[in-house]
Amino acid sequence: MNAPLSFLKEVDFSKEELLELIDLSLHFKQLKKEKTPHHYLEGLNIALIFEKTSTRTRSAFTVAGQDLGMQVTYLGSDEIQLGRKESVADTAKVLGSMFDGIEYRGFKQEDVETLARYAGVPVWNGLTDTWHPTQMIADFMTLKEVFGSLEGLHIAYVGDGRNNVAHSLLVTAAILGVNITIIAPASLQPEKEIVALAEQHNNGALIKITDELEAVEGADMLYTDVWVSMGEEIDFKERIDLLLPYQINAELLAKTGKTNTVVMHCLPAFHDRKTEIGLSLYEKYGLAELEITDDIFQKHSPIIFQEAENRLHSIKAIMYYSLKEG
Template sequence: MQSFVKEIDFSKSEILSLIELSITFKTLKKNKISHKYLEGNNIALIFEKASTRTRAAFTVAAQDLGMAATYLGASEIQLGKKESVVDTAKVLGSMFDGIEYRGFSQEDVETLAQHAGVPVWNGLTDTWHPTQMIADFMTLKERFGYLEGLTIAYLGDGRNNVANSLLVTGAMLGLHVKIIAPKDLQPDSEIVAIAQQLSHGNTLTITEDVTAVEGADALYTDVWVSMGEDVDFKERIDQLLPYQINQALLAKTNKSETIVLHCLPAFHDKNTLIGQEIYETYGLEAMEITDDVFQEQADVIFQEAENRLHSIKAILYMTMTGNDHLPKA
């Protein structure tokens, strides 16, 4: 059994195995073939941050694999408040066969993994988003048929968990990765150093120049302000508006087949309370991606979202059994 709290917990071959296993699970799901390989197990889902895709994916994945999943919201347990993370890890580890954690602190998820005695999975922290990466690179593999040698460019807040994970995972898997962001929103030097150590011949580019999207097979963006981040919203908008994925920027790739990825939720229209508030306050109908680009790329973006289910299923199976292949029928 093995935890998955950051991408570098696994080797390149193990990450590739997770991607292939995800594709296998997707086929089983599409063909309605039962795959209750983990029947009888129970997992805990700790959520300090709200979630749609991560919560739904872990819940359905557990059910499809024959497991029961118990949701533990921030207001429902004492993690870090009246009970230490270590004590919580020992208690939950004695009752559950695995623990998912989605919250703020990378240190907390690593402490859980150290003391729980069962696999722990990082559903997102402020530093890393490893479960998202398996879905993302699974989507790229489905779309292009290969990964090594592809060029992917991330635009926006280059210091957030998605940018960190994309840079490191892309480096590990042999992609050319570009992080395009204002200087003070570029990845920390230690994250860049990890990525550089993992890359072998593939280029890693950190720049504030949006023309660097030229030649990109895929563009990637995320929300401009992460959950729980305390920033001057107007200042952040002014910083990142030049990095918005719109038709003009997409044209700078000089490739008609470039795809766009987004881990969602996306502020691409006014059809949410926050979207309406942004429009009324700042006059913007969209933020990190315009609605016309979002709609053009909707097939791949929602394919990426669905793949959270299949990839999390692969992560659960591989970490709980130690196997990267399914039992023979």
């Protein structure tokens, strides 16, 4: 596999390379299940830069690094000078001289690209406002586990079509040749340049962008995400009113016309009042469920949490391919 040194966005990879990463992820999952040691990168050190908070990404990179035999150092946004007292380029040069790889989870795609340009070591995009590439390897790995193959699948994303997850899902599906429909209000559909990238890298996928909920018909999988991304400043009531018709619920699921359609969510999910934010939203707007109803979430939770676990195995695969010798 001739993968790019860093893992910054999906369009840097071919269909064959992404499929190899998915298969390697499945291999690492089996090793983990069997409790077979795989300290293939013993003696290496990696740094994890987090400008945005995280549960799955931080946990996955930490455990994946340790499973591979590496030492892992966490660098929170309030602990380093990235972009404040020291430029991103200068920070990249410093960290690149001390670490063998760097993960970045933050806001600007430009920052992770700059880190990769100047660090001299592999850089992995744990999430930016534009892309969420490590999530995609886990997602399509999960789809392969559930359906046995990606061939002929039709997936539909419902909700905010302009966020990083929707962008990555659209482009990755196109690269892999998986039919994809993005269903979102006109004002929240993917930007033209993102759609153009998907078309440019398309390997036979049927791509549809629409605001019509009936477009879920025939979908093998429905996908959604939170309606407000981290750091986004908007009128939340206005966003809720706009997206509430796009909630994944029993009625929408029935529109697929299939009995075996699965639901996926990259988490966290606002499906009940059991979080501080969920409770505050309920008290303010009277809604206990947002992008997905609790009954649908619970019914499909085995796959949703399988998807979450797969962040570990997919990130392990990504780091291994960047750092292995030869």
